[in-house]
Amino acid sequence: MVCAELGIDPVNRASTPRPKVLARPAHWQAGAAVAQSPAMTKPAAVCISLACGHAAEAPATACPRCGKPMRSARQVAVLGAISLVIGLLLAVGMAVIAWRLAPGMLNPGVPDADGSRFTGTAAQGRQALVLFACVAAVGVFSALGGGWQLATGRRSRALLVLMLLALVVVALNVWRTFQLFPS
Numbered sequence: 001m002v003c004a005e006l007g008i009d010p011v012n013r014a015s016t017p018r019p020k021v022l023a024r025p026a027h028w029q030a031g032a033a034v035a036q037s038p039a040m041t042k043p044a045a046v047c048i049s050l051a052c053g054h055a056a057e058a059p060a061t062a063c064p065r066c067g068k069p070m071r072s073a074r075q076v077a078v079l080g081a082i083s084l085v086i087g088l089l090l091a092v093g094m095a096v097i098a099w100r101l102a103p104g105m106l107n108p109g110v111p112d113a114d115g116s117r118f119t120g121t122a123a124q125g126r127q128a129l130v131l132f133a134c135v136a137a138v139g140v141f142s143a144l145g146g147g148w149q150l151a152t153g154r155r156s157r158a159l160l161v162l163m164l165l166a167l168v169v170v171a172l173n174v175w176r177t178f179q180l181f182p183s
Contacts, residue, residue, distance in 0.1 A: 042153035045070040055154060076153050083146030090139030098132040105129055120181070127173070127180050134170045141166055
């Protein structure tokens, strides 16, 4: 753009009024101390009870609220990392298996590129793929819960409930799969 189009005098730019720009937030200023939100600070210890879930600022062996043992921040981080890795492996593994088997399962009797063929029915193939998707969903919720736990130092009850619901759906789909596949 040209200075004339913007209404700026190209010779004497300082004399032209500048548009008002919002000031930077205080935490963007150099050397500014930023107070963290108490909800986002990692606790030193967390109660193992899901009902209690107390988070202590100082290391402790027993929960002051319910008396149950507490996990240190390091233990919580390690368990979160393990859950994250296992969940990712489960989700990615199920996605790869479904991707590789889907053409044969959705078109029973038609040979795949390697010459193998699925001998079941189309309904059985769809049910098996639904089961793979449900197991992958459990992996995704496990990975999300592990990532949350690793980032915040606490367990997410909502993600835990979602993972348990996904496990119930897996159990129902296993039952349905056994109904479709005769012994």
